[in-house]
Amino acid sequence: MLGQFGGGQFSTFKNALVDLAVAKLGPVGAEMKKLVQDPVYIDSVLAEGSQRAQTIAAETMKAVKDIVGFVHR
Numbered sequence: 001m002l003g004q005f006g007g008g009q010f011s012t013f014k015n016a017l018v019d020l021a022v023a024k025l026g027p028v029g030a031e032m033k034k035l036v037q038d039p040v041y042i043d044s045v046l047a048e049g050s051q052r053a054q055t056i057a058a059e060t061m062k063a064v065k066d067i068v069g070f071v072h073r
Contacts, residue, residue, distance in 0.1 A: 004016075
């Protein structure tokens with residue numbers, strides 16, 4: 001960055017930075033727009049993540065109850 005923009009005008013760096021941001025973030029915005037149009041897919045991803053989290057939490061809670069001495073149901 002210093003080799004390319006060091007000692008130069010800030011406006012030159014700013015323009016290059018804007019171009020880079022648009023190039024890198026543009027696809028993210030496009031994907032977000034696509035996902036917003038598909039709430040069924042979003043719900044399925046959330047449900048799958050919830051199930052995985054519950055599985056992990058259940059194992060952790062069993063270990064906690066064993067340590068504390070709670071009776072399991």
